[in-house]
Amino acid sequence: MTSISSRRLAKELMEIKNDGCPVGINLVQADDFSIWLFTIEVMGESLYQNEQFTLQFRFDQQYPISSPAVQFVVTEGRQAPVHPHVYSNGHICASILGNEWSPVLSVIAVCVTLQSMLASCKEKQRPVDNDRYVKHAPENPKKTRFHYDGEV
Amino acid sequence: MNSPSPIYVEAPNQNLVCCICRMPFVDPCTNQACSHTFCRDCIIQSLAHSPQCPIDRSTLRIEDIHPADPIIRSLVDELAVKCSNESAGCLHTCQRQLLDAHIKTDCPYALVPCSAHACAEEVFRKDKDGHICAHTSVTCEECEKSIKYNELEAHRSRCPKRFFQCEDCEIEQPCSSRATHTSSCYAVTVKCSHEHHGCPWEGRRKDLPAHTTTCSYESIKGFFAIQDARNATLDNQNMLLKQKIDTLESQLRVAQFELRCAQSALGPWFRDSTSRSTSVSSPSSQLLIPSQPNGASSSRLYMSPSDQDSITQYFPDISFDDRHTSPLAEEEQRSQRPAPDRPAFSPLTQYSSSHVSFNDTSFNGAPIPNWSSTGSFPTGTGPRSPQNIVAPLNLNTTLEGSLQGLRESVVALSTSLDSLGRRSDIALTNEALRLNEEVMSLRAALHGLRMQVHTIMIDHNAQVTGRGPGIDSMFVPGDSQWPSFNLSRAHPMQNASPNSITKL
Numbered sequence: 270m271t272s273i274s275s276r277r278l279a280k281e282l283m284e285i286k287n288d289g290c291p292v293g294i295n296l297v298q299a300d301d302f303s304i305w306l307f308t309i310e311v312m313g314e315s316l317y318q319n320e321q322f323t324l325q326f327r328f329d330q331q332y333p334i335s336s337p338a339v340q341f342v343v344t345e346g347r348q349a350p351v352h353p354h355v356y357s358n359g360h361i362c363a364s365i366l367g368n369e370w371s372p373v374l375s376v377i378a379v380c381v382t383l384q385s386m387l388a389s390c391k392e393k394q395r396p397v398d399n400d401r402y403v404k405h406a407p408e409n410p411k412k413t414r415f416h417y418d419g420e421v
Numbered sequence: 422m423n424s425p426s427p428i429y430v431e432a433p434n435q436n437l438v439c440c441i442c443r444m445p446f447v448d449p450c451t452n453q454a455c456s457h458t459f460c461r462d463c464i465i466q467s468l469a470h471s472p473q474c475p476i477d478r479s480t481l482r483i484e485d486i487h488p489a490d491p492i493i494r495s496l497v498d499e500l501a502v503k504c505s506n507e508s509a510g511c512l513h514t515c516q517r518q519l520l521d522a523h524i525k526t527d528c529p530y531a532l533v534p535c536s537a538h539a540c541a542e543e544v545f546r547k548d549k550d551g552h553i554c555a556h557t558s559v560t561c562e563e564c565e566k567s568i569k570y571n572e573l574e575a576h577r578s579r580c581p582k583r584f585f586q587c588e589d590c591e592i593e594q595p596c597s598s599r600a601t602h603t604s605s606c607y608a609v610t611v612k613c614s615h616e617h618h619g620c621p622w623e624g625r626r627k628d629l630p631a632h633t634t635t636c637s638y639e640s641i642k643g644f645f646a647i648q649d650a651r652n653a654t655l656d657n658q659n660m661l662l663k664q665k666i667d668t669l670e671s672q673l674r675v676a677q678f679e680l681r682c683a684q685s686a687l688g689p690w691f692r693d694s695t696s697r698s699t700s701v702s703s704p705s706s707q708l709l710i711p712s713q714p715n716g717a718s719s720s721r722l723y724m725s726p727s728d729q730d731s732i733t734q735y736f737p738d739i740s741f742d743d744r745h746t747s748p749l750a751e752e753e754q755r756s757q758r759p760a761p762d763r764p765a766f767s768p769l770t771q772y773s774s775s776h777v778s779f780n781d782t783s784f785n786g787a788p789i790p791n792w793s794s795t796g797s798f799p800t801g802t803g804p805r806s807p808q809n810i811v812a813p814l815n816l817n818t819t820l821e822g823s824l825q826g827l828r829e830s831v832v833a834l835s836t837s838l839d840s841l842g843r844r845s846d847i848a849l850t851n852e853a854l855r856l857n858e859e860v861m862s863l864r865a866a867l868h869g870l871r872m873q874v875h876t877i878m879i880d881h882n883a884q885v886t887g888r889g890p891g892i893d894s895m896f897v898p899g900d901s902q903w904p905s906f907n908l909s910r911a912h913p914m915q916n917a918s919p920n921s922i923t924k925l
Contacts, residue, residue, distance in 0.1 A: 372441040
């Protein structure tokens with residue numbers, strides 16, 4: 270029995286393979302319908318010039334009704350970008366990954382949103398409560414109840 | 422929807438695709454507020470997750486969802502789809518709304534239940550008529566009886582119309598009597614009935630009675646019966662004994678475990694009962710009371726070498742006979758021995774040594790008759806006191822004895838502490854009295870001195886100014902004034918009148 274999530278993801282994967290990713294975003298791994306990896310870099314003038322980050326998507330059976338778990342990969346020499354909404358363990362405080370998720374959004378849409386979030390950054394700094402959060406953070410960022418204050 | 426995901430022949434128009442599942446609408450629904458259209462299943466699931474329109478995030482309730490326009494419905498329902506049994510071989514394509522009917526009635530590759538009454542198998546519709554299942558009846562070629570297909574093999578081996586040839590007696594028999602014939606065939610090779618007792622005879626069944634009359638095992642048949650019965654009882658007994666041993670072993674293991682627990686809890690007091698019985702003595706006599714620094718009690722400290730060894734193992738900081746060992750040698754001893762209790766006891770010995778030095782420095786020179794007369798308090802001149810104050814723990818008695826001894830020594834310690842407190846109280850009072858007297862005498866001497874200075878000053882002033890003694894009224898009330906007033910003349914005066922001071 271193919272679930273709605275795997276059908277939808279198969280569709281998205283086919284679109285990525287047919288049409289390609291937007292500039293600066295590359296699919297690295299999509300072997301199954303549970304974990305996908307993308308590399309993301311910010312094009313043009315920005316604070317993150319020549320930096321490349323890896324994004325990890327984790328999907329559950331409820332996708333696309335519920336949001337995927339999205340975070341930056343911080344192992345094997347990879348770093349999370351220094352950004353006011355990105356914690357050093359890779360977790361991202363973005364409303365579209367939390368309460369403003371909509372089933373209309375797709376994996377590529379999330380990638381593009383995060384890319385523009387990085388591109389519009391004015392100052393490279395960690396979130397103010399980074400140390401406290403990273404110490405107690407759950408493994409899955411979806412388990413965190415972020416308080417969204419900025420416009421992302 | 423019967424088939425979960427129909428395969429569309431052509432890529433559908435994007436306007437007919439649900440933005441949640443990214444497939445053409447299935448049972449499309451439109452919400453009245455913002456006119457967005459979704460599949461019914463998709464929007465119901467999405468609203469259960471969060472009550473807003475997935476596209477514009479406006480508030481949306483399930484009551485606002487209504488079936489979409491018939492035009493949209495027909496557009497998606499008329500999309501061409503492939504049969505969902507394509508993988509099985511059906512190449513049929515039709516409108517989506519007709520797919521269910523095709524699969525239900527026409528598709529030759531749809532699975533349908535076997536027409537036989539009791540068969541649970543599913544077969545392709547096209548194979549249904551030619552299907553031979555376990556419940557199809559077939560006719561036996563020999564006896565022409567109607568037999569179920571799955572029972573045919575079994576029937577063949579015992580069909581009364583079929584014959585087989587016995588391999589031993591070479592006589593044709595009907596199949597139906599095959600089982601009974603094998604047990605009665607006179608030519609079949611059989612073994613002696615005493616085979617399990619060791620008889621090696623083997624021959625045709627018809628020779629067996631002849632063998633039985635000559636078989637040596639047959640003659641002791643009764644003995645075998647008795648032996649067999651006895652073996653059976655012995656086996657039973659053996660089994661019971663084995664079980665008993667198992668239980669005993671497990672009990673023993675539990676006991677050993679408990680013993681080890683007790684042993685570790687007892688620590689150094691765990692001893693064999695034989696070795697302890699030789700050295701039983703009353704606990705109080707083994708103990709040293711700290712307020713007895715005489716030779717008799719200190720000699721009790723020195724025990725036999727073996728005892729001392731076992732004790733120094735636990736109290737490495739208390740050296741028994743060579744108390745003048747250098748700190749370096751003591752360090753060596755500590756490092757050589759495992760000393761689990763050392764940290765607990767080293768502060769005690771440190772206390773005793775500092776106690777002695779306290780006596781040395783602050784009170785040795787002071788003339789206090791009370792202290793030297795009691796004689797029980799160590800005055801700190803001899804180096805023996807650190808060892809005498811703390812009695813060693815006796816490990817030769819029972820644990821209760823040692824505890825009692827410890828309690829006694831605590832009682833003795835508290836009494837001696839009490840007497841020490843009282844003695845120091847008395848000493849303090851005496852000293853305070855003496856100091857008080859001295860202060861009084863000093864005050865008197867100071868007063869006399871002041872009076873003399875006063876007289877001299879009056880005389881002097883009278884000589885210089887020629888005026889009368891009326892001026893002294895300004896010196897008497899203000900004592901604080903006159904040191905600054907005649908500072909320059911104070912020294913010669915003190916030097917000039919040593920006699921008047923010594924007179925006091």
